[in-house]
Amino acid sequence: TKIVLDKNSDIEVNYFKNKREIKFNEGRAMFYVAKDKTKVFTIKVNDTQIKVLGTAFEVDKFDKKISIKVKEGLVKISKENNNKYETIALLKKEDSLLLDENSNILSLNKIQTNKIANWEEGYILFNNTPLQEAIKQFSRYNKIEASFENYDISQTAITGKFQLNEFDSFIKALPKIYALKIEKKNKKIKFFENWCLIFFIHPSYYRKE
Numbered sequence: 001t002k003i004v005l006d007k008n009s010d011i012e013v014n015y016f017k018n019k020r021e022i023k024f025n026e027g028r029a030m031f032y033v034a035k036d037k038t039k040v041f042t043i044k045v046n047d048t049q050i051k052v053l054g055t056a057f058e059v060d061k062f063d064k065k066i067s068i069k070v071k072e073g074l075v076k077i078s079k080e081n082n083n084k085y086e087t088i089a090l091l092k093k094e095d096s097l098l099l100d101e102n103s104n105i106l107s108l109n110k111i112q113t114n115k116i117a118n119w120e121e122g123y124i125l126f127n128n129t130p131l132q133e134a135i136k137q138f139s140r141y142n143k144i145e146a147s148f149e150n151y152d153i154s155q156t157a158i159t160g161k162f163q164l165n166e167f168d169s170f171i172k173a174l175p176k177i178y179a180l181k182i183e184k185k186n187k188k189i190k191f192f193e194n195w196c197l198i199f200f201i202h203p204s205y206y207r208k209e
Contacts, residue, residue, distance in 0.1 A: 001041065002032040006119050007141055028060040028140075030117040033073075047080040048103040057091075058117045063136060066099040067107070069116045079103040122161050131156040131180075131191065142167045149192040156180065156191075 001020070005011065009027025014020075018038060024045040033041045035054025043050040043059060045066050050059065055073025060066070068075065070091045077097060078085035088105060089097055096111040118125045126134050132154040135146045141164050149155040156178055162170045171189065174180050181194040 001034045004030040004032075004117075004120055024059055024061060026061055028058065028062065028119065030056070030058050030120060032056045046101060046103060048099060049078040049080065051078065051087050062140075064101045066101075066103070068097045068099075069097045069111055071113045071116050087196070113149040119164060121165050124164060126158045126160055126162070128157040128159055130154065131158055134158045135189075138164075138167050138170065141165065143187050145188045147188075147190045153180070153191050153193055 003011070003013075003022075006028035009029055010025040011029060012023040012025065013029075014023070014170060020039050020041045022041075022043040024043050028196075031041075031043070031052075031175050033052050033055050037053060041052050045059065045061055046069060048066055050057075050068065052073065052075050055075055056071040057073070057075050058067070058069045058071070060068075068077065070093055072093055075091040075095075076087060077089040077099075079088050080103075086190075087102070089108065091097055094110050094113060096107075096109045096194075098106040098108075100106055115125055115127075124134075126137075127180075132146075132148065135144060138144060139146075144167070151187045158174075160177075171184065173180060175182060175194060179194045181192040183192070
């Protein structure tokens with residue numbers, strides 16, 4: 001079994017004769033679990049239990065939410081209730097589950113396996129991702145204080161592939177692609193709408209001499 005931790009991530013590993021247990025405290029990790037029926041593999045995230053035998057999947061605890069994305073195999077998701085675990089989802093390859101901090105299901109979608117754990121290869125992939133969320137993803141690796149002129153600016157849909165360690169390049173590219181203006185001072189960044197006013201004169205305004 002192999003566990004790949006992302007930056008600023010924290011887990012606790014407990015290995016016993018007949019079971020393997022992980023307490024997931026914070027961050028993001030990719031799990032490649034070797035199949036061993038004599039040693040069940042479980043992960044505890046808040047009140048959520050993730051139970052597997054042999055599979056590959058990503059767990060992400062960020063912004064008070066828990067995300068689980070399955071690359072291979074089958075993953076059983078349970079919720080603790082009165083010291084008992086109740087199954088809430090059985091995830092298979094290409095399933096992407098999002099839970100709130102109380103282990104309630106927010107969404108269950110499909111995801112292409114090549115879009116899981118891109119951070120392992122050193123980049124972030126955005127697909128119509130709101131700008132505010134894109135900045136949050138970069139904030140895992142950079143100290144960023146971002147603000148927005150208004151809500152619409154924060155929801156600007158960002159698409160593209162960007163290197164984790166090249167946030168400055170990402171910021172410089174945005175005004176070239178989107179109607180954005182950026183003010184940056186130290187680690188503080190503010191996003192504005194970049195208005196381009198074009199005046200058209202209707203042909204009827206002209207008179208023939």
